[in-house]
Amino acid sequence: MDSYFDIVMPLLIALLVWGGYALVRRTRERRAAWESGLTAQARVVRAWATTQMVNNVARRVQWHEYDYTTEGGVAIRFKESGGPRDRESGEQVLVYYTPVDPEKATASEPQPGKDTAGMVFGLFFIGAAVIAILYAWTTMPEL
Secondary structure (H helix, E strand, O other): OHHHHHHHHHHHHHHHHHHHHHHHHHHHHHHHHHHHOEEEEEEEEEEEEEEEEEOOEEEEEEEEEEEEEOOOOOEEEEEEEOOOOOOOOOOEEEEEEOOOOHHHOEOOOOOHHHHHHHHHHHHHHHHHHHHHHHHHHHOOOOO
16 A cells, blocks of 8 residues: 555656646746737637536636737647637737747737736645645555
8 A cells, every 4th residue: 555655646746746837837938928029910710618627616718729920921820728708719819929939829918917926826836735745645654
């Protein structure tokens, strides 16, 4: 039984660390897109919603797929979660992108303070979960 926990606990911690990395990476990508100063008109190709069940509570996630052309004439298509629920297919929106990685564009309005606060909250939650797992793992009695 101990070997089971010696495998599962590090995997849980690794999963949480990966989640923290992904959170920081996307926040930095969005900030870079906003700060690049490059914008383009994009067309909403499709809009859909998914539902996730978390603790028997339904959470609706809005998704959009966008098409736009960069300043250099390269056609780009990307998907992004979040965004307004009333945004429909065919609608024109402004996207922010970087010249280095135009696939990491965002159609959300610049909100660096809100984005950073969400990232800090997420990292705090992930850190607390890692500490709780480490504590439970190290204080677990021998079976």
